[in-house]
Amino acid sequence: MKTVIMGAGAMGSLFGGLLTRMGEEVWLVDNRKEQIDTICSAGLSLEEKGKLQIISMNATSDVTSVGKADLVIFFVKTYDTERAVSDALVLEKEDTIFLTLQNGLGNEEAICKKMDRKKVMLGVTGHGATLQGPGHIRHAGWGKTFIGELNHQITDRAIRMAQSFCDAGIETEVSSNIHEHVWGKLLVNTGINALTALTGFKNGQLLDYPETARLMERLVFEAAEVARRKGVHIEGDPIERVRKAIEATRENRSSMGQDFDHRRKTEIDAINGAVVREAQSLGIPVPFNQAVTDLVKAIEKSF
Ligand code: KPL
Secondary structure, eight states: OEEEEEOOSHHHHHHHHHHHHTTOEEEEEOSOHHHHHHHHHHOEEEEETTEEEEEOOEEESOGGGSOOOSEEEEOSOGGGHHHHHHHHGGGOOTTOEEEEOOSSSSHHHHHHTTSOGGGEEEEEEOOEEEEEETTEEEEEEOOOEEEEETTOOOOHHHHHHHHHHHHTTOOEEEOSOHHHHHHHHHHHHHHHHHHHHHHOOOGGGGGTSHHHHHHHHHHHHHHHHHHHHTTOOOOSOHHHHHHHHHHHTTTOOOHHHHHHHTTOOOSGGGTHHHHHHHHHHHTOOOHHHHHHHHHHHHHHHHO
8 A cells, every 4th residue: 555645744754654654555645845855864753652763754845756646635724625635536446536635624625626526535633743853753642543434434545544653552433424624623623722832821821821721712612612513523522632632742842833834834714713704604703713713913014
């Protein structure tokens, strides 16, 4: 099974490293030259539970050099999905599967604009990773991964993929309603990402102060109400679910936090911004999500 990962940031490198370590043929594709050159020359440095491991793996900036793929995983930032999908067209053969494990809303639509829907699968992951430097990541959060077909059927290819992820130490379940998991993960990102970016906190610190814990709850409450009004079923208490995700990724700096640290564009439009857009179309006020979206966008413009 040949897997190509579009996007060699912290999470793309983590999945790539874990699958390579298990013996899969994996290629990381990214146009960040320093990241790719370091992985090619010195391997991927993976810090996990206090141990450092070097994993030799394939990485390139030239997607046309990779050949055809059995599985393509999109791990690019949401605002880059359309470009990555265009780049990935050269990897396609009759039975290639295109899986997104990205954050936020809108990835399915962006991928399906150019790919046959039957080849596309959705997923979400509860893992967290921090890019420490070129070619060097720290695995700093553990959680389940869910994958599923767009038509909600449990297929053999989904079961096989989940098995190979599990073999690599990525606990994965096939879901018969992956869209619920996409919304569940959206709630997690809605409560964590913008707040950690704005405060400079690691995920766990949000619960250490009543002020940020309260803000997290308001953001999640609003997003859960939008989900409810859209008819999306969210299993269990949404705020409790986000608290658990914060505890499981306590030592991680969220992806948006890392974007702020490097003065980079963020995924705010696909996370709290998406909640605001969905709420507007339903006519529901979401003042906390509107406020953090405006703050993140204003700071982003100042970079
Ligand atoms: O998805 C994440 C992110 O940082 O984008 C979490 C799960 C919140 C881990 O940090």
